[in-house]
Amino acid sequence: MDCWARGFCFLYFSMIFLFLYYMDVLFLINPMVRGWINYYGKFYPSELKKVLNYVEATLVRWAMGKYKKLRGRKWRASRCLGRVAKRAPLLMAHWRIGCVSAVG
Template sequence: RSELYKVFRPLNKALVRWARRKYKALRKYKTRASVFIERIATNNPGLFAHWRAGMVGAFA
């Protein structure tokens, strides 16, 4: 499972970058954007396959 974190962390980071570009309020705040995506991951774990597999905390 720890090997999967290495694979899915860049995907989660890309989602954080996407959120920072999409939402003006998150542009300056990397941590807020990451918390925003993490909240989406915990509320909607079926949104992405790696979130279903439990890779929700790989945002740091």
């Protein structure tokens, strides 16, 4: 995964986003993720899974920081996002193609 993509994710998931609800965060980053899927899917498909896994892991870290019950509980945060993805798979572009956290 390119260094700029990691930096971009960090910028979008910084402390300022702890004050946003998950729907706001999803609508802000979804166009970027969709663009990464289009680019990496066409020009660098072997790297696409790494990029999407990193986005999903960053969402899990965001949820751990945002919600008090998920702090320090990576597995619980992953399951929580997995349940959201199972209920509404069209919210995020990478959930549409099957890159989802562990579903509980």
